[in-house]
Structures are given as structure tokens and as C-alpha cells.
Amino acid sequence: MNTFSNLRVLALSLAASALLGATVIVVARQTPSVVNSVAVCIKSNGQVRVLVAAGASCDSSERRADWVVGGELTEIALGHGLVGSRHGDTFQLAVNPAVVEKGIFSGFNDGPVTIPTGFPQEIARLDLPAGYFTIFAKMTVTNTLDEGFDDRVLCRLRAESDFDDAELVLPENVRTVIMHPYNAAAGLTMQLVHRFTTPGSVILTCFEQDSEPDLSYRDLKITAIEASALSNVFLATP
Numbered sequence: 001m002n003t004f005s006n007l008r009v010l011a012l013s014l015a016a017s018a019l020l021g022a023t024v025i026v027v028a029r030q031t032p033s034v035v036n037s038v039a040v041c042i043k044s045n046g047q048v049r050v051l052v053a054a055g056a057s058c059d060s061s062e063r064r065a066d067w068v069v070g071g072e073l074t075e076i077a078l079g080h081g082l083v084g085s086r087h088g089d090t091f092q093l094a095v096n097p098a099v100v101e102k103g104i105f106s107g108f109n110d111g112p113v114t115i116p117t118g119f120p121q122e123i124a125r126l127d128l129p130a131g132y133f134t135i136f137a138k139m140t141v142t143n144t145l146d147e148g149f150d151d152r153v154l155c156r157l158r159a160e161s162d163f164d165d166a167e168l169v170l171p172e173n174v175r176t177v178i179m180h181p182y183n184a185a186a187g188l189t190m191q192l193v194h195r196f197t198t199p200g201s202v203i204l205t206c207f208e209q210d211s212e213p214d215l216s217y218r219d220l221k222i223t224a225i226e227a228s229a230l231s232n233v234f235l236a237t238p
Contacts, residue, residue, distance in 0.1 A: 102226040111218030120205040126222045132230040139220040143170040143184040155206040159194035
């Protein structure tokens with residue numbers, strides 16, 4: 001590979017998604033010319049090939065890009081999600097493992113479990129490490145008694161100061177001839193995003209607005225998906 005002299009700054013801007021699991025190696029040597037940009041071919045595995053021969057072009061499997069240069073190659077400006085090191089005139093780039101090595105955390109309770117009455121009480125908790133998370137909770141609420149009036153349940157999914165509330169009303173219905181195991185059932189879902197600066201917990205609380213505990217939950221699941229960044233903005237009416 002031919003190279004260039006008097007290179008001072010090489011600005012690299014590569015998306016981390018294009019470099020997953022791959023390594024980019026850039027080699028600089030010396031020639032007596034001064035250039036303002038370098039034509040390169042980026043392979044599908046993330047490797048970079050510099051075009052130096054007259055009329056040279058990228059293969060159909062490569063993507064062509066121009067890197068701005070000027071002066072001696074002394075510095076690499078790493079974009080988000082990249083890590084790099086230099087060994088002489090060789091610069092090696094790779095995806096930051098902290099960006100791609102994220103986890104999915106989940107817990108469940110198939111039930112059935114009676115929903116507490118009177119005031120909110122914790123019914124489930126999922127412990128999480130520090131990080132950015134999008135968190136989902138779902139369960140099926142069932143009514144097992146016939147009292148002649150509707151039943152209301154209220155729940156809150158909370159991660160420190162962030163929370164999401166949900167409620168539903170289950171109607172009282174006389175059982176049919178088929179005799180279902182419960183009179184009425186409905187799904188209840190919640191979701192939120194949160195950043196834990198230290199290890200913490202996401203907590204689900206629920207209660208039934210009735211003195212008689214005739215509601216139960218089953219098929220409860222809480223799932224937290226870890227991410228490398230988080231954005232949560234107000235959605236204004238157009």
C-alpha cells in the first residue's frame with residue numbers, strides 16, 4: 001500500500017453500526033506530496049483500503065468515502081461508539097464493547113395472585129444495573145366473583161422518579177352456560193424509559209378500589225432493555 005507524508009490530522013467519521021464486531025486499520029507512511037483528502041474504500045467487515053493508484057476504484061462490495069487530511073498523521077477523532085489505538089504509523093479502530101454489549105432483563109409471575117385492595121402495594125420488583133433502559137410491564141387482570149357491580153384496578157410502574165400509570169374497569173357479568181373460569185378479563189400494560197446512575201429497581205404497585213378482593217392478576221411480566229443512550233421528549237400536538 002502506498003502512503004503519504006506530512007500528514008497532520010486525519011478526521012475519521014464512521015458509524016458504529018457499520019463496524020459491529022469489525023476492526024478498521026489505517027496505515028500511513030511517507031511520500032513527498034501534500035494532499036487535502038484521501039479516497040478510501042470501506043469493506044462490509046469494516047476494514048478500510050486507501051485508493052492510491054491512478055484510476056483506482058472501489059469494488060462493488062465496498063463503499064467509497066473521502067477522508068480529509070493535511071499534514072502529519074498524529075491524531076484520530078473517534079466518533080461515538082468507537083475505540084482506537086496507535087502502534088507507530090498504524091491506527092486500529094474497533095467498536096466500543098460498552099456500546100454493543102447490552103443486556104435484556106426480565107421477570108415473570110404466571111399467577112394467579114390476588115390484587116391487594118384499599119391502597120397501592122408492591123406486587124413485583126425487577127433489579128437493574130446502572131444504565132439506560134426502556135421498561136415494559138404487562139399482565140392479565142381477571143374477575144372471579146359476581147357482586148353485581150364493576151371493579152376497578154389501578155397500577156403504577158416506577159423507576160425512581162419516572163413512572164407510568166394504568167387502570168382498567170372489569171364489568172360484572174353473570175357467568176354463561178359454558179362456565180368460564182372467570183367472569184371477565186382484560187390486559188393491562190405500562191412502559192417507561194429511565195437512566196439508573198447506580199444499580200436500582202423498577203417497581204410495580206397495584207390495588208383494587210374495593211373492600212372485597214375479587215380481582216386477580218396472571219401472566220405478569222416486566223422486561224427492561226438496556227441501551228447506549230436515551231431520549232425522552234414531549235410530544236406536542238401538531
